Amino acid sequence: MNFNRRTFLKAASGATALPLLGHVRHARAATSRVVVVGGGFAGATAAKYVAQWGGPGVSVSLVEPDATHVSCILSNLVLNDRVKYAALGFNHSMLHQRYGVELVRDRAVAADPVAGKLDLASGSTLAFDRLIVAPGIGFDPVPGLGTPALQAMVPHAWIAGSQTLTLRDQLMKMANGTTVILTIPKAPYRCPPGPYERACVIADYLKRKKPRSKIVVLDANPVIQAEPSAFLNAFNVLYAGRLEYVPNAEVVRVSFEGSRRVAWVRNGASEIAYRCDVLNHIPRNTAAPLVHHLGLANVGGRWAGVDPLSFESAVAPNIHVIGDAQGTGLPKAGHIANCEAKVCADAVVRMLNGWPIDEPARLSSLVLNSACYSPITYTTASWLNAVFAYDAGSGLMKRVDASFGEAERHSTKNFEQMFKWAERLFDDTFA
Ligand SMILES: Cc1cc2nc3c(=O)[nH]c(=O)nc-3n(C[C@H](O)[C@H](O)[C@H](O)COP(=O)(O)OP(=O)(O)OC[C@H]3O[C@@H](n4cnc5c(N)ncnc54)[C@H](O)[C@@H]3O)c2cc1C
Incomplete structure (x- = not known):
């Protein structure tokens, strides 16, 4: 591997400063309305950068x-009490105070791209010239988990919030000697290394606190989807005898036997039952419900197809989709979502002003970075890095192979760097 940690950190930090894309001009005098x-x-990154780059001629509502x-x-890291839940909460007040973004505490429910109207759950409507949609992911329904009460008993914790705390409490309360099952959905899903990282965090917790317990990882995919050498080493060496990894194991339904949970895995025409005491089932991911309601999920009926030059929807004019909901093939991760938001913000400001988005200088600077740090134990982490560049021939974002790499070993140094990297990303997004 010719990609070392120093190169990675350089690339990772460069990404947050990424596409300024030559913004010296300010938007036109008449006010244009951008709703995020x-x-x-x-979304938070897009709101911040449209407001900054658009100047006084653009109003931004979030x-x-x-x-x-x-x-x-x-x-x-909330699951093993390494990080406090409250430390991961961010409000948007800085976006208002520093950049003048109007904060609208509401839920979007419908949009008319031609009339430029966004309907909100409260019944009010916002007018827009450009709409940026960044609602994240949703999930396929799970047979056997048809009610909110049943869903709360089997948390996915794949959108951070109350389910993160539920899963943490279940892990803390489980008796020594009992079993946890973690399921991994078919790719693409949010954060390719994330479920394997979670498997390590839980296995490490069990090793330290409940040494007679074990974790079974049911992966719907045929192989580990990210950082295979780090995770295989962790699974086979660090957590040997404590972590069982089962590839090609797609969970098709869930049932209950008293306090025990049963994950049913497809096996040809029949099913195999895996029983456990704590079930962390991550259902198959798709774009958030809003993207489906707006008719934007034209990629496999799951994700929103977009033009990578602007993230404008392939099916609806004036609507842009960024973050995990987009279907360009870029990984679904927060670091690259922050980069996508800047490309989109730049394009939106240009389009509002009638400036081109396909100038050669802009095309050659469309380089996006994805980075993830993965805790492997309570004190060590590994990392993954990939860079994607615009390919004019195909009109797609393509991975730059020389940039692709993972840490040679998990280390405490990586663990410390992880917090610095995250702090920088959080600041660039919310402050
Ligand atoms: C355990 C875990 C670890 C991860 N680790 C990493 C990592 O190390 N590095 C990395 O880069 N990524 C990581 N990720 C992935 C990262 O969190 C996501 O890729 C990122 O959050 C996607 O950003 P987003 O803006 O698309 O969606 P989100 O961050 O989920 O934001 C979507 C927002 O939209 C709002 N919303 C939804 N519907 C509506 C509506 N109708 N109206 C108004 N608002 C709405 C939601 O309330 C939410 O605030 C991790 C994910 C998980 C689960």
């Missing part, structure tokens, strides 16, 4: 129902 839906990594966005990034 979703205040997570993609629609988000939650007063506090809870970061998924680092949330696996």
Whole structure:
């Protein structure tokens, strides 16, 4: 591997400063209205940068129902009490105070791209010239978990929030000698290394606190989807005898036997039952419900197809989709969502002003970075890095192979760097 940690850190930190894309011009005098839906990594960044780069001629509103966005990034470390839940909550007040973004505490429910109207759950409507949709992910329904009460008993904790705390409490309360099952959905899903990282965090917790317990990882995919050498080493060496990894294990339904949970895995025409005491089932991911309601999920009926030059929807004019909901093939991760948001913000400001988005200088600077740090034990982490560049021939974002790499070993140094990297990303997104 010719990609070392120093190169990684350089690339990772460069990403947050990424596409300024030559913004010296300010938007036109008449006010244009940009509405952003979703205040997570993609939406909060987009609101901030459209407001900055658009100048006084652009008004920006951010629609988000939650007063506090809870970061998924680092949330696996809430499960073993390494990070306090409250430390991962971010409000959007800085976006208002520093950049003049109007905060609208509401939920978007419908949009008319031609009339430029966004309907909110409260019954009010916002007018827009450009709409940026960044609502994250949703899930396929799970047979056997048809009610909110049953869903709360089997938390996915794949959108950070109350389910993160539920899963943490279940792990803390389980008796020594009992079993946890973690399921991994078919790719693509949010954060490729995330479930394997969670498997390590839980296995490490069991090793230290409940040494007679074990974790079974049921992976719907045929192989580990990210950082295979770090995770295989962890599974086979660090957690040998404590962690059982089962590939090609797609959970098709869930049932209950008293206090025990049963995950049913497809096996040809029949099913195999896996029984446990704590079940962390992550259902198959898709774009958030809003993307489906707006008719934007044209990629496999799951994700929103977009033009990578602007993240404008392939099916609806004036609507852009960024973050995990987009279907370009870019990984679904917060760091790259932050980069996508800047490309989109730049394009939106250009489009509002009638400036081109396909200037050669801009095309050659469309380089996006994805980075993840993965805790492997209570004190060590590994990392993964990939860079994607615009390919004019295909019109797609393509991975730059020389940039692709993972840490040679998990280390305490990586663990410390993880917090610095996250702090920088949180600041660039929410402050
Ligand atoms: C355990 C875990 C660990 C992870 N670790 C990493 C990592 O190390 N590095 C990394 O890069 N990524 C990581 N990720 C992935 C990262 O968290 C996501 O990729 C990122 O959150 C996606 O950003 P987003 O803005 O698309 O969605 P989100 O951050 O989920 O934000 C979506 C927002 O939209 C709002 N919303 C939804 N519907 C509506 C609506 N109708 N109206 C208004 N608002 C709405 C929601 O309330 C939410 O605030 C991790 C994920 C998990 C689960």
